[in-house]
Amino acid sequence: xxxxxxxxxxxxxATRPLLRRGLRGTAGPxxxxxxxxxxxxxxxxxxxxxxxxxxxRVFVWGFSYSGALGVPSFVKPDAGxxxxxxVQPTPYRLETEEKISSAACGYGFTLLASxxxxxxxxWGMGLNKDSQLGFQRSRRDQTKGYEYVLxxxxxxxxxxKPQQTRVLQVSCGRAHSLVLTDSEGVFTMGNxxxxxxxxxxxxxxxxxxxxxxxxxxxFDSRVVQVVCGQDHSLFRTKKGAVYACGWGADGQxxxxxxxxxxVPTKLCGDIAGVNIIQVxxxxxxxxxxxxxxxxxxxxxxxxxxxxxxTETTQVNVPRHLPFKIGKIxxxxxxxxxxxxxxEEGNIFVWGYGILGKGPNLIxxxxxxxxxxxxxGWSDFNSDIxxxxxxxxxxxxxxxxxxxxxxxxxxxxxxxxxxxxxEDQYFPWRVTVPGEVVDVACGVxxxxxxxxxx
Amino acid sequence: xxxxPRRAPRQQVRFLPSPAPGGGGxxxxxxxxxxxxxxxxxxxxxxxxxxxxxxGHQLDVKSSGVLVLGIGHGNKLxxxxxxxxxxxxxxxxxxxxxxTDDFSDTGKLIEKTTFDHITREKLxxxxxxxxxxxxxxxxxxxxxxxxTQEAYELAVKGLIxxxxxxxxxxxxxxxxxxxxxxxxxEIQCLHETQQYLRKIVHEIGLELKxxxxxxxxxxxxxxxxxxxxxxxxxxxxxRSIQDAIRNCRLKVKTELQKTL
Numbered sequence: 001x002x003x004x005x006x007x008x009x010x011x012x013x014a015t016r017p018l019l020r021r022g023l024r025g026t027a028g029p030x031x032x033x034x035x036x037x038x039x040x041x042x043x044x045x046x047x048x049x050x051x052x053x054x055x056x057r058v059f060v061w062g063f064s065y066s067g068a069l070g071v072p073s074f075v076k077p078d079a080g081x082x083x084x085x086x087v088q089p090t091p092y093r094l095e096t097e098e099k100i101s102s103a104a105c106g107y108g109f110t111l112l113a114s115x116x117x118x119x120x121x122x123w124g125m126g127l128n129k130d131s132q133l134g135f136q137r138s139r140r141d142q143t144k145g146y147e148y149v150l151x152x153x154x155x156x157x158x159x160x161k162p163q164q165t166r167v168l169q170v171s172c173g174r175a176h177s178l179v180l181t182d183s184e185g186v187f188t189m190g191n192x193x194x195x196x197x198x199x200x201x202x203x204x205x206x207x208x209x210x211x212x213x214x215x216x217x218x219f220d221s222r223v224v225q226v227v228c229g230q231d232h233s234l235f236r237t238k239k240g241a242v243y244a245c246g247w248g249a250d251g252q253x254x255x256x257x258x259x260x261x262x263v264p265t266k267l268c269g270d271i272a273g274v275n276i277i278q279v280x281x282x283x284x285x286x287x288x289x290x291x292x293x294x295x296x297x298x299x300x301x302x303x304x305x306x307x308x309x310t311e312t313t314q315v316n317v318p319r320h321l322p323f324k325i326g327k328i329x330x331x332x333x334x335x336x337x338x339x340x341x342x343e344e345g346n347i348f349v350w351g352y353g354i355l356g357k358g359p360n361l362i363x364x365x366x367x368x369x370x371x372x373x374x375x376g377w378s379d380f381n382s383d384i385x386x387x388x389x390x391x392x393x394x395x396x397x398x399x400x401x402x403x404x405x406x407x408x409x410x411x412x413x414x415x416x417x418x419x420x421x422e423d424q425y426f427p428w429r430v431t432v433p434g435e436v437v438d439v440a441c442g443v444x445x446x447x448x449x450x451x452x453x
Numbered sequence: 454x455x456x457x458p459r460r461a462p463r464q465q466v467r468f469l470p471s472p473a474p475g476g477g478g479x480x481x482x483x484x485x486x487x488x489x490x491x492x493x494x495x496x497x498x499x500x501x502x503x504x505x506x507x508x509g510h511q512l513d514v515k516s517s518g519v520l521v522l523g524i525g526h527g528n529k530l531x532x533x534x535x536x537x538x539x540x541x542x543x544x545x546x547x548x549x550x551x552x553t554d555d556f557s558d559t560g561k562l563i564e565k566t567t568f569d570h571i572t573r574e575k576l577x578x579x580x581x582x583x584x585x586x587x588x589x590x591x592x593x594x595x596x597x598x599x600x601t602q603e604a605y606e607l608a609v610k611g612l613i614x615x616x617x618x619x620x621x622x623x624x625x626x627x628x629x630x631x632x633x634x635x636x637x638x639e640i641q642c643l644h645e646t647q648q649y650l651r652k653i654v655h656e657i658g659l660e661l662k663x664x665x666x667x668x669x670x671x672x673x674x675x676x677x678x679x680x681x682x683x684x685x686x687x688x689x690x691x692r693s694i695q696d697a698i699r700n701c702r703l704k705v706k707t708e709l710q711k712t713l
Contacts, residue, residue, distance in 0.1 A: 039562050044550075046567040048662035358605030371609045376588065378611060380625045380641075402581045426605045428592075429585050435578065453578060453660065 055452040056099045058112065059091035059432055062445025063413035066108040068126035069445060070094050072150040087414035089421065091432045091448065096123070096152065100449055105392070105442025106172025106228070109133060112152055112447070113167045113179065121167040122179055123152035130175040130207040132190035145209040155179075157187055158213055172442075173228030175207075180226045185217035186235060194231045195262025196246030216264060219243060229281040229299075235264055240275030242267045242288060242318075250284040251316025252299035258316055269318035271296050282391055282441075283335035288318065293327030295340060296320050303336040303352035307365035323348070323367055334391035337409075345385025345401070346372060353394055356408040359425045374427045375400055392441030398427060403435030405448065413444040454691060455499040462492035507531055510541065510675055513647040515557060518543070518672030519683045524698075530705060537712040538614055539676035540624050542641045545667060547654040549634040552664035556651035560666075568663040573631040579660045580626050580638065583653070587623040591643075594619040614643065621645035623653070635668075677704045 030038070064074040065086055071094065072078070074085040098114040109126025111133070124133030129147050134155040136146040157179060159165050169180040176190030176197055188197035191207050192214075199214045216223075216235075225236040232246030232253055243264040244253040251258060254267045271288055274296070278289040284300035297306045298318040309319050326342040337351030348367035349355040355362075356370050375398065377384045388399040395409030395416060406427040407416045414421055417430045434450035468482040490496060507528040509521030523531040549568035553560030594615040597604045607613045615622065625641040640650060651667040658665025673680050682701055684693055 039565075042562060042565050044565045044567060048570050050570045052570055052662070358602045359600055360602045360605075373609055373611055376585065378625070380627060381584075403578070404581070404585055422600065425600060426608055429589050431586055431589065453575065453582075 056437075057434060057450045057452055058094045058096050058100050058103070059434075059448045059450055060094050060110075060445065061088045061091050061417040062415040062442070064088055064445075066126050067148045067150040068105070068108055068110045068442065070110065070112075070125040070150070070152045075148075075150050087421075089414040089417070090419045091417055091430065094152070094447075102167070102169045103438070103440045103447045103449060104170045104172040104177070104228075105440045105445060105447055106132060106177060107174045107230075107443050109149075109172060109177075110440075110442070110445070110447055111155075111170040111172055111177055111179075113170045115166045115168065117163055117166060119162050120154040122155045122157060122170060124155050124177070125149045125152050128208075130191040131210040131212075132172070132175055132177045134189050134213060135209060135211045147208065155189075157181075158215070159184055168224075169226060171226045171228040171233075173233070174230045176228065176231075176233070178226040178228055178233055180223060182222075185215055185219075186223055186226055187213050187215055188233070189213045191231075192262075194247035194260045196228075196231050196233050198233065198245050198262070198264050200262050201260070219264065220266070225279060227279050227281050227286075229286060230283050232281075232284075233264070234279050234281055234286060236276055236279045236288075240277070240291070242271060242276055242279055248316065249314070250300040251314045252281070252284045252286055254286065254298040254316060254318050256317050258314065267298075267318055269296075269298065270320040271318045278330055280331050280333045280391070282333055282393060285333050285338065287331040287333045287338060287340075289328055289331045289340075293329070293343065294320060295323065295328050295331055297338075304363055304365040305333075305336075305338050305351050308350075325367055325369070330389055332389045332391035332396070334396065334409075335393040337391070337394075337396070339389050339391060339396050339398075340367065341386055341389045341398075345387070346370070347386050347389055347398055349396070354409045354423055354425055356396060356426055370427065375406055376402070376404065376429075388438070390439055390441050392446065393443045395441055395446075397439045397441050397446065399436055399439060403437070403451075405430045405432055405436040405439055407446075415442070415444045415446055417446060454501050459494070459500055462488040465489050509534065511646070512672060513670065515559070516647045516670040516672065518670075519675045519678055519680060520672075521675050521678050527698075530709070533709050533713065534676055534705065537676065537708065538616055538643060539708070539712075540641050540643050541645070541672060541676065542639065542674040543647075543650060544629070544637060544669075544671045544673055545640055545650050545654060546635065546637045546669040547657070547665045547667050549636070549658060549661075549663055549665050551666045552655065552658065553666050556648070556655040556667055558666045558668050564664055566658075566663045568634055568661075571633065571661050571663060573628065575661055576631060576636060576657070577628055579657055580628055583623060583657075584626050587626075590620070591615065591622050591624060594622065619644050621649045636665075639673075677701070677708050 060069040098116050100112045101115045102113045104111045112123045128149050136149050136153055138144045138146050165181045165184050167181055171178045179187040195201050197214050198216045219237050221238040223235050224238050227234040229252055235243040243266050245261045245264045247260055249258050253261050255265055275291045276288045277291045280287050285305045286299045288296045296318045298315045301315050302313045306315050325348050328340045329343050330341040332339045336353045337355050339349045341347055347370045350364050350367045352363040385401050386398045387401045390397045398406045407430055408424045408427045411423050418428050432450055434452045437449045437451055439448040464486045466484055467487050469485050470480045471483045473479040473481040505525050507523045509531050512520045552564040553562055592613055595613045621644050623642045627639055629639050630637040647670045650670055654665050654667040
């Protein structure tokens, strides 16, 4: 009877194998239909919407111990394991509160300006021994000011309408700086021992921890560009005239004498009556471009910068430089070398030093073109053109229309940003994560304004 | 190949006995030209029993395009061509919206993303940056001292190339077609593998804040050999192979002379 009962129990389930008790269906490679269904069921992630905007960023590189890079942890590390970084050889992102529209690098200090209508429009960092960054009140001692500013700190400008005026442009020289506003003229601060701030030279004036910021308003029309040379200042007005003040021993004020000028005076010479659209200077030589594409120069010519028109090494009256290289769009003047950009997008260099055509070209009085293939032009990409050219003291920087930055020249304390410490004899690309919109070159550091991808 | 007419057998002069013109019985030795028996086809056998065939740069299972083969003496030319370090051109097609584990569309799906924010302009910007960084790598791996005048002259002509082993470098890249979600790029590169190109497509997707997979990799040029020289499957016969070898001979010779 027991055997019969067991057989009865087993009979219905005899054909099914024991293993299939818990599983449903076969396990095997998924069929195409199962794969497709699994794929359609996966969630879709969205990382960027259609209205995603490109962000504006600031990148800095070069010598950091002066504080000019604006990163305090490079100079005074905030964590125990961090070491002070003397040189930042590759672009480093600087966090800023506002979108920076204009930047300028001086000799060991930097100015950043934004064209906002907020009260704080200009920030400065770096050397402040001559109050070129205004008065930065020290937190430890309320009566004293900082000599080195390690972080972008607001510069208080004595504006009449602080919530309406906008800062258009900033410029820095060796120990002075100029801030251009749209309706309140030009503000100058810093060293004035040669009248470069546009005010009367005071004997034995102490420039450090000074609160004085001078305002310049007497020009024939609105000032649209300010440029600082080493110890002189140039102002370009809307009517196309150029004013200068400051040190003139090399003739860089272009006023016909070699003395200092403490009041901005209009330049004559070959640029009288000419509509100038751009002025450039960084050392002791100056270049101006007219609306017809002609270039004029004055100032120091010890390095053959103006040797094409004159043998004298100090030219104190603007002279026209008759170069037959095409219509010139932009000029950039460095310490010993000059560069111009033509309408076709080619760069011509002349002067002395590392000019960008290999180690053999050290000096030339006549402009030589840098082959466009060095900027990425090739049969594959034939629409690459150089859009802007900038000069530091012994470096050059070029921006292409694709947003790439090329640098060449003396690599002083890593200021080229290539990642290497050697000098660069021909244009070399700087890898910046974004499209470079503008770059400002200093003596040993550079600042660039970049739009993210 | 074995059916082709072979060289005529060597001839030798042998002195064969033949009956003298005079009386019967005397045997005279007469010189005659007879073929050497050792050269007889039945003795020698077929001319080619094995062929040495080698390949040039490798091509993946999932890729297509020009593959260079060398036969016999051509293998030595292949090594020389490899040492020339010439660039190869690929046409790579990709698809936005998916990310897989092996970067191609047949792999296991990892993630799906939106891609309607991508425009041709953004793609071209990313492509320009890739080209820029690879150009820098090109100059760095070529091991030339940047401070010399010859380095400058080579850089102007665009002839600086790494002449030894180096990581994959893309010398030129541009966008051919763009129709969301598909896009096609033309990539000219050195020392690369096809999987590296698929990885580049994946990374382009990541840079554009989306994801991309590679659907097709096709080599359109390998050094001096272009699609026009390549033989499609219908032409894999002796006559076309011989014609192709003859046509390429001159090109290969000039290229080798130019570089080495």
